[in-house]
Amino acid sequence: xxxxxxxxxxxxxxxxxxxxxxxxxxxxxxxxxxxxxxxxxxxxxxxxxxxxxxxxxxxxxxxxxxxxxxxxxxxxxxxxxxxxxxxxxxxxxxxxxxxxxxxxxxxxxxxxxxxxxxxxxxxxxxxxxxxxxxxxxxxxxxxxxxxxxxxxxxxxxxxxxxxxxxxxxxxxxxxxxxxxxxxxxxxxxxxxxxxxxxxxxxxxxxxxxxxxxxxxxxxxxxxxxxxxxxxxxxxxxxxxxxxxxxxxxxxxxxxxxxxxxxxxxxxxxxxxxxxxxxxxxxxxxxxxxxxxxxxxxxxxxxxxxxxxxxxxxxx
Amino acid sequence: xxxxxxxxxxxxxxxxxxxxxxxxxxxxxxxxxxxxxxxxxxxxxxxxxxxxxxxxxxxxxxxxxxxxxxxxxxxxxxxxxxxxxxxxxxxxxxxxxxxxxxxxxxxxxxxxxxxxxxxxxxxxxxxxxxxxxxxxxxxxxxxxxxxxxxxxxxxxxxxxxxxxxxxxxxxxxxxxxxxxxxxxxxxxxxxxxxxxxxxxxxxxxxxxxxxxxxxxxxxxxxxxxxxxxxxxxxxxxxxxxxxxxxxxxxxxxxxxxxxxxxxxxxxxxxx
Numbered sequence: 001x002x003x004x005x006x007x008x009x010x011x012x013x014x015x016x017x018x019x020x021x022x023x024x025x026x027x028x029x030x031x032x033x034x035x036x037x038x039x040x041x042x043x044x045x046x047x048x049x050x051x052x053x054x055x056x057x058x059x060x061x062x063x064x065x066x067x068x069x070x071x072x073x074x075x076x077x078x079x080x081x082x083x084x085x086x087x088x089x090x091x092x093x094x095x096x097x098x099x100x101x102x103x104x105x106x107x108x109x110x111x112x113x114x115x116x117x118x119x120x121x122x123x124x125x126x127x128x129x130x131x132x133x134x135x136x137x138x139x140x141x142x143x144x145x146x147x148x149x150x151x152x153x154x155x156x157x158x159x160x161x162x163x164x165x166x167x168x169x170x171x172x173x174x175x176x177x178x179x180x181x182x183x184x185x186x187x188x189x190x191x192x193x194x195x196x197x198x199x200x201x202x203x204x205x206x207x208x209x210x211x212x213x214x215x216x217x218x219x220x221x222x223x224x225x226x227x228x229x230x231x232x233x234x235x236x237x238x239x240x241x242x243x244x245x246x247x248x249x250x251x252x253x254x255x256x257x258x259x260x261x262x263x264x265x266x267x268x269x270x271x272x273x274x275x276x277x278x279x280x281x282x283x284x285x286x287x288x289x290x291x292x293x294x295x296x297x298x299x300x301x302x303x304x305x306x307x308x309x310x311x312x313x314x315x
Numbered sequence: 316x317x318x319x320x321x322x323x324x325x326x327x328x329x330x331x332x333x334x335x336x337x338x339x340x341x342x343x344x345x346x347x348x349x350x351x352x353x354x355x356x357x358x359x360x361x362x363x364x365x366x367x368x369x370x371x372x373x374x375x376x377x378x379x380x381x382x383x384x385x386x387x388x389x390x391x392x393x394x395x396x397x398x399x400x401x402x403x404x405x406x407x408x409x410x411x412x413x414x415x416x417x418x419x420x421x422x423x424x425x426x427x428x429x430x431x432x433x434x435x436x437x438x439x440x441x442x443x444x445x446x447x448x449x450x451x452x453x454x455x456x457x458x459x460x461x462x463x464x465x466x467x468x469x470x471x472x473x474x475x476x477x478x479x480x481x482x483x484x485x486x487x488x489x490x491x492x493x494x495x496x497x498x499x500x501x502x503x504x505x506x507x508x509x510x511x512x513x514x515x516x517x518x519x520x521x522x523x524x525x526x527x528x529x530x531x532x533x534x535x536x537x538x539x540x541x542x543x544x545x546x547x548x549x550x551x552x553x554x555x556x557x558x559x560x561x562x563x564x565x566x567x568x569x570x571x572x573x574x575x576x577x578x579x580x581x582x583x584x585x586x
């Protein structure tokens with residue numbers, strides 16, 4: 001047996017020891033050292049760029065030379081109120097709202113089953129089953145839908161095999177939601193948005209439902225409520241913060257996306273595409289910047305409302 | 316005792332939940348079928364035949380390899396930066412209460428909460444204003460910015476579960492700050508950091524929206540795919556690349572899940 005070691009080691013001394021002592025005596029120095037690198041990074045690179053962008057929305061573009069005029073004006077925001085641009089904004093907001101509602105409807109049963117009935121292995125399976133699609137490549141998911149919605153693709157094939165092609169054609173001839181084919185209709189865009197953002201809705205709804213005690217649901221049934229009544233008066237109000245939290249993601253992500261409507265959809269623009277077009281070929285950075293302010297403002301109001309509904313506790 | 320342990324789910328709920336999961340997974344499975352189709356001019360279903368020829372064709376494509384290699388390098392460096400910055404931030408926020416703490420959490424989350432196009436165009440116009448030419452490093456800069464939050468979320472959750480008395484005990488036993496960090500804090504948060512790093516890698520590897528704004532002539536793998544999506548020229552190669560991307564991103568996510576599954580299910584929350 002070796003000699004018993006001292007339970008308390010002597011201080012190490014040396015430079016490292018001195019520095020450690022300084023940190024121990026002045027925790028604020030350590031705190032500052034910890035915070036400075038991330039704050040510099042986010043503050044300068046990220047916030048700096050954001051404010052530079054915001055500032056540019058107050059400039060305008062000279063109509064003759066196409067150059068940016070560096071004087072403060074609200075002219076660019078005036079342009080935003082053109083009927084064509086208002087159309088783009090309304091279209092995007094409506095799409096975001098539709099996607100959000102549909103995502104809540106599809107997500108609820110999955111989340112509820114995972115929260116209340118799935119146990120053990122099934123629970124893990126459900127969790128991974130939601131996590132893997134959430135994290136798998138965004139572009140691959142969009143690509144998969146391009147395959148599905150193609151004219152020669154699987155969806156048309158299924159309709160044909162079921163002898164329901166007439167139904168699809170009747171649907172496509174409907175105004176607004178229809179189009180030449182699914183891949184160039186709003187319905188196609190909607191489906192892809194719904195697919196890509198669905199996991200973002202399931203997770204917070206599930207988190208909210210996990211916190212609903214099962215005996216509340218049973219008590220409601222014992223007191224004579226039908227399942228529909230229980231759902232409406234017990235489950236839904238308790239799950240609402242989760243739904244609102246999920247809707248923050250689905251709404252915000254739809255507002256800012258420009259790739260999905262470009263690949264699957266009609267040629268009518270969404271906000272993201274307008275931003276992309278104005279900053280790119282048109283070189284109209286001020287208008288592009290003003291356009292980016294729209295989703296920020298909308299999300300600002302949305303978050304403010306969500307906070308009042310207590311959605312942040314469900315995140 | 317809770318009475319809901321053995322409760323059976325109503326049939327309608329089972330069907331709706333199964334349909335929801337099927338909706339999430341079938342489209343991805345379809346990619347795997349298409350990677351082996353013999354059809355190369357259209358997206359024909361059902362595939363007229365199956366072949367593994369396209370795997371070889373893709374293997375011999377230098378542009379795909381170049382894009383893949385660029386994506387891996389960008390993701391590796393962005394992850395490294397994000398891990399350092401995210402951990403520092405998480406340590407500060409979870410150990411002390413100070414003025415502006417909430418603001419810092421918000422600041423970290425902002426790059427992912429705001430639509431990617433805003434981050435992208437803001438960075439692009441800032442690079443233009445500052446006369447910084449687009450390069451490998453401008454891509455890394457953008458990626459690291461939105462990867463910080465993933466590492467931060469994982470680290471904060473673990474710090475919260477790590478009892479402060481462990482650190483005090485270590486100090487009482489004579490360890491100085493660095494020793495405590497090395498022997499007590501690091502082993503405790505290690506797996507959370509690893510999980511956060513893997514998720515950050517997956518996030519960066521897959522990112523396209525910010526990248527379109529911060530990349531110059533260089534194409535990362537997602538940019539390469541986006542070009543193929545907009546103007547399909549080589550469908551079979553794209554199919555194979557899509558399949559490989561799915562497989563490559565699944566691995567870090569599965570690993571991150573197993574690293575953090577005991578206790579808080581945090582990996583991936585707040586992507």
